[in-house]
Amino acid sequence: MKLISAATILALLSLTEAEKTRNLKSKSSKSSKSWSYPKTKSCKDKSSTSATSEADTEYASLKAGSLIDTGDNICAGSKVELPNIPCMVQEIIDEIEMKNVNPNLTVNPNFALGTPEQAGGNVTLGYIGSLDVDSTPILRPYSEEGMCPVNVHWHAGTEHLSQGEYDYDGKGPGVLVEMDDEYRKLAMDGKEIRQGLRCHHYDETDIKFTKEYDWKYCVDMHVGETYEVHWPHSNMGDCGTSNQYQYPFYDGVFCNFNNPKQTDPEKNFQGDLSKAKIGVQAQIFTIVNDEDYYYPNLIDGMIVGGEYGKEMTKYTGSTTGDSRSNEICSQYTGITWQVDRKCHLISASSFDKMCQDMLSQKDDMSSDVYAHGAREIVADHLTADNQYHRKV
Numbered sequence: 001m002k003l004i005s006a007a008t009i010l011a012l013l014s015l016t017e018a019e020k021t022r023n024l025k026s027k028s029s030k031s032s033k034s035w036s037y038p039k040t041k042s043c044k045d046k047s048s049t050s051a052t053s054e055a056d057t058e059y060a061s062l063k064a065g066s067l068i069d070t071g072d073n074i075c076a077g078s079k080v081e082l083p084n085i086p087c088m089v090q091e092i093i094d095e096i097e098m099k100n101v102n103p104n105l106t107v108n109p110n111f112a113l114g115t116p117e118q119a120g121g122n123v124t125l126g127y128i129g130s131l132d133v134d135s136t137p138i139l140r141p142y143s144e145e146g147m148c149p150v151n152v153h154w155h156a157g158t159e160h161l162s163q164g165e166y167d168y169d170g171k172g173p174g175v176l177v178e179m180d181d182e183y184r185k186l187a188m189d190g191k192e193i194r195q196g197l198r199c200h201h202y203d204e205t206d207i208k209f210t211k212e213y214d215w216k217y218c219v220d221m222h223v224g225e226t227y228e229v230h231w232p233h234s235n236m237g238d239c240g241t242s243n244q245y246q247y248p249f250y251d252g253v254f255c256n257f258n259n260p261k262q263t264d265p266e267k268n269f270q271g272d273l274s275k276a277k278i279g280v281q282a283q284i285f286t287i288v289n290d291e292d293y294y295y296p297n298l299i300d301g302m303i304v305g306g307e308y309g310k311e312m313t314k315y316t317g318s319t320t321g322d323s324r325s326n327e328i329c330s331q332y333t334g335i336t337w338q339v340d341r342k343c344h345l346i347s348a349s350s351f352d353k354m355c356q357d358m359l360s361q362k363d364d365m366s367s368d369v370y371a372h373g374a375r376e377i378v379a380d381h382l383t384a385d386n387q388y389h390r391k392v
């Protein structure tokens with residue numbers, strides 16, 4: 001057994017790019033493509049600026065006219081800061097395994113939660129990642145575990161892969177353009193975000209996939225496109241109060257972790273992470289302009305019933321987003337993911353209602369009414385081997 005020293009860790013972190021690439025065997029970047037939208041049709045050109053100012057106006061009036069409690073947001077600033085780090089190399093895995101043999105060892109501070117697995121991975125029925133972990137996912141619905149949704153946000157394209165549902169053969173109205181190294185699309189403010197995978201439902205001859213919706217609250221969203229919606233849940237959220245929903249979601253996840261403003265001792269974890277439960281629900285949708293697919297309560301969590309929430313994969317992973325990859329990892333790990341393997345249709349109005357509800361929260365969630373960039377699909381060697389393929 002070999003104890004890893006601080007000097008070794010520093011040495012690991014200063015590996016050259018070439019060494020990292022060799023060690024990490026990244027499976028990323030299947031192809032070099034990006035998406036853009038035709039300038040001709042779509043409401044984007046004619047209404048993008050007006051949609052924004054309209055949304056801003058609506059938002060201002062919502063805030064001004066609202067009767068919601070505008071008192072102190074006790075969750076603000078609760079985020080525990082864990083910067084991204086180079087993905088693990090074998091020495092870091094070894095050290096975490098040694099910790100399991102001898103709990104007195106200090107776990108590599110580079111994986112602050114003591115476990116390295118990443119998300120989002122392949123969730124196809126039968127898939128098992130190749131990273132040997134001790135973590136087990138939360139199998140029951142989060143609502144039965146004292147956890148509540150503390151945020152909702154979504155990614156442009158999917159961060160998970162479900163073969164035949166959302167995968168490398170998916171389609172949508174965005175036009176493919178070759179770019180340097182990854183799938184990318186232009187967000188409305190000119191900032192590039194990475195687009196993930198798409199579903200197979202899109203049909204360019206069917207008007208419900210092609211007629212743009214008159215968006216009032218969500219920003220830079222497109223009918224026909226695929227989005228992966230995430231509802232982070234935590235038992236440290238300020239559940240059932242006007243502070244429940246937070247931006248950034250980390251403020252909600254860690255709200256009562258160690259909060260001097262939390263006066264209820266029953267709620268305050270006093271910095272003890274051992275009883276913490278953190279999980280994310282993920283559901284994948286292609287947006288249609290068709291009111292038959294209207295669901296009014298998307299802010300509350302994933303849709304369950306009928307085909308919705310029926311075919312689930314549960315595993316442990318990390319936080320996601322396009323600042324992470326198969327080279328740069330998240331340290332927010334050991335988090336349960338409950339992912340719907342099916343891609344569902346949903347009306348644009350369902351999303352717009354969700355954005356309206358988000359903008360009426362006490363905390364300012366206006367930065368989450370846009371699609372966020374998607375992380376590349378996590379490589380097998382960074383994906384946990386604890387997938388459960390059962391119903392919620």
Ligand SMILES: *[C@@H]1O[C@H](CO)[C@@H](O)[C@H](O)[C@H]1NC(C)=O
Pocket residue numbers: 101102103104
């Ligand atoms: C860990 O530390 C405790 C307290 O110092 C000690 O009693 C125990 O034997 C140690 N365990 C191992 C595996 O070294």
Ligand SMILES: *[C@@H]1O[C@H](CO)[C@@H](O)[C@H](O)[C@H]1NC(C)=O
Pocket residue numbers: 122123124125126127128161163
């Ligand atoms: C995802 O997992 C399934 C089941 O193990 C497998 O057949 C498929 O090839 C995997 N897809 C990718 C892109 O790795």
